[in-house]
Amino acid sequence: MVNNNILYIAIVLLCSIFTFSSSQSVFTTPGLIDQNDFGVSHLVLFEGLKLHVRTYENPNITSGYTLLFDSGLPYFSSSWGSVLLNLIPKMTDLKIKNAIFFDRYGYGYSDLSPYGIDSFDFARRLRASLNILNFQPPYVITGWSWGGINLQSYYLAYPSDVIGLLSIDGTDKEFYNDPWWIANMGSTMDTFKSYIKNNTENHDGFVLACQEGRIGPNFGYYTNSVKLPKIALKNNQDIYPDSSNKYLNAATQELGTMFQSSLKVLNAVNRLQETEEYPYKNTPFVVITAAASGQAWMARQNDMAKLSSNSKHIIDYTSSHHIPTDNPVEVVNALTDLISKIENPEPLNSSGSISFYPNRLAMSILVSLASALLVLI
Numbered sequence: 560m561v562n563n564n565i566l567y568i569a570i571v572l573l574c575s576i577f578t579f580s581s582s583q584s585v586f587t588t589p590g591l592i593d594q595n596d597f598g599v600s601h602l603v604l605f606e607g608l609k610l611h612v613r614t615y616e617n618p619n620i621t622s623g624y625t626l627l628f629d630s631g632l633p634y635f636s637s638s639w640g641s642v643l644l645n646l647i648p649k650m651t652d653l654k655i656k657n658a659i660f661f662d663r664y665g666y667g668y669s670d671l672s673p674y675g676i677d678s679f680d681f682a683r684r685l686r687a688s689l690n691i692l693n694f695q696p697p698y699v700i701t702g703w704s705w706g707g708i709n710l711q712s713y714y715l716a717y718p719s720d721v722i723g724l725l726s727i728d729g730t731d732k733e734f735y736n737d738p739w740w741i742a743n744m745g746s747t748m749d750t751f752k753s754y755i756k757n758n759t760e761n762h763d764g765f766v767l768a769c770q771e772g773r774i775g776p777n778f779g780y781y782t783n784s785v786k787l788p789k790i791a792l793k794n795n796q797d798i799y800p801d802s803s804n805k806y807l808n809a810a811t812q813e814l815g816t817m818f819q820s821s822l823k824v825l826n827a828v829n830r831l832q833e834t835e836e837y838p839y840k841n842t843p844f845v846v847i848t849a850a851a852s853g854q855a856w857m858a859r860q861n862d863m864a865k866l867s868s869n870s871k872h873i874i875d876y877t878s879s880h881h882i883p884t885d886n887p888v889e890v891v892n893a894l895t896d897l898i899s900k901i902e903n904p905e906p907l908n909s910s911g912s913i914s915f916y917p918n919r920l921a922m923s924i925l926v927s928l929a930s931a932l933l934v935l936i
Contacts, residue, residue: 589613589668591640591660592647593788602668603688610688611636611668615643615650615658623656624699624722624898627685630883631704632817633751633779633810635667635798636660638703640791641887649891653898657694661685663709665809667798675812678712678820686717696720699897701890703727703883705813707863708734708820714839715827723843723897724867727882727890728852728875731863732828734821744814750778751811755804766800774799776881779810785884828866839867841907843900845893847873849880869905871896 590596591613599616602609613636617623630638639660646658663681665671676684689695698721702710707729714721734740754774758765774780781787781795799806831838844867848860857874864870873893878885 589794590790591636591788591794592644593790596790600668601692603691605684605687605691608664608672608684609670610664610684611662612688612692613660614692614694615647615660617650617656617658619651620654620656623654624901625657625659625694625697626655626894627689627698627700628658628660629663629700629702629706629709630666631706631880632813633666633806634704635662635669635795637667637781637787637791637794638883640788641786642883642890644788645887645891646894649895653895655898659689659694661688663809663813665805665812667794667806671805671809672812675816677816677823678709679716679823681709682713682716685713686720697722699723699725699894699901701725701727701894702729704880705730705817707731708817708824711824711828712820714842715824718840718842721842723901724839724845725890725893725897726844726846726860726863727893728847728849728860728880729863730821731859732821732825733859733862735818735825740817744817748811748814751807751814754778755807755811758800758802758804758807762800762802769796769800779806781884785881786887787884837866837868837907841869841905842867843897843904844870845873845897845900846870847875847882847889847893849878849882850874850876851879868907869900871900 584602586600587596587598588600590598597615597618598613600611600613603612628636628639628642630636643658643660646655649655650658662669664676664684696717696719700710700713700721700723702708702725704727707726708731710724710726710729711732714724754765757768768774769780770782772782776782776785779795780799781792783792785792787795828838844864846860846864848857850857861872864872873889873896875882875886875889878889883890
């Protein structure tokens with residue numbers, strides 16, 4: 560009888576541990592596109608926090624690439640609506656089996672953590688959550704803005720999991736030394752804290768300020784002018800000013816981890832460069848940079864592309880920093896280039912060469928100008 564009781568208690572404890580670390584709920588909403596949205600959302604419980612993961616599984620092929628998409632700060636999966644809309648028709652041709660979008664903790668539909676989670680800890684949690692869902696590596700990881708640090712953190716922690724990287728105007732390791740952020744991090748956090756105060760004291764007034772465009776686009780709220788599917792736009796507009804302040808607290812938390820996360824990436828890359836010319840080896844790596852971000856940023860983006868011997872640097876002359884909403888077609892084109900690199904692997908290149916590519920619209924403008932000059936000559 561005593562042994563049976565011990566066995567029973569052991570079984571209950573094991574079940575409790577399993578539930579704590581790996582339970583999930585599944586539902587079809589919230590969608591990212593307005594029509595024929597075949598995505599499935601999962602709330603994956605791992606170490607006491609639920610992560611919202613939305614998956615799009617291609618029914619036309621039995622196997623293929625698994626793509627992960629990470630948003631900038633302070634945004635969530637809704638930012639990818641227009642990219643997904645342009646990607647779905649090409650999934651079969653590109654051999655994409657799964658396109659997976661997620662909300663970092665506190666954003667969108669994910670739980671708010673009681674403390675800030677840095678990029679390496681998030682990589683660990685994301686990896687575990689994907690394993691719970693049985694989406695196994697290898698992965699092709701896309702990161703926009705702060706997602707650029709996250710994708711590099713994941714790669715540095717689990718390089719064998721990753722077969723391709725796409726950085727979209729992504730944050731680089733030199734963020735830690737960025738003079739603008741060093742000077743302005745405090746005021747940026749104060750802005751979010753003022754939003755929390757305003758939303759708490761006058762919720763209706765704060766919602767109106769969002770709707771009237773008095774919250775800058777770099778602070779997370781999308782106005783109706785942003786080019787997103789209606790449902791993705793509504794998701795952002797409903798969640799951002801929620802009276803719980805979950806979203807705004809998440810942004811404040813994450814801002815507090817940015818220097819720590821970028822320093823970890825900086826140190827990890829520096830250690831690898833002591834023995835290797837290319838810290839990311841010959842991993843296919845495509846970098847898109849918005850020319851509007853300036854020359855100093857462009858130089859840092861070029862340095863980031865050089866972390867792999869098998870890289871491509873695309874200059875987007877038509878977009879702001881918000882490339883996923885300004886130019887979603889360019890993102891899909893870059894993914895096409897990245898998958899081509901994966902399927903046609905290059906040996907580790909010791910020459911250090913890197914290719915620069917202006918985006919397609921800019922190239923057509925250059926060709927037209929050249930033709931006009933020939934006529935004048």
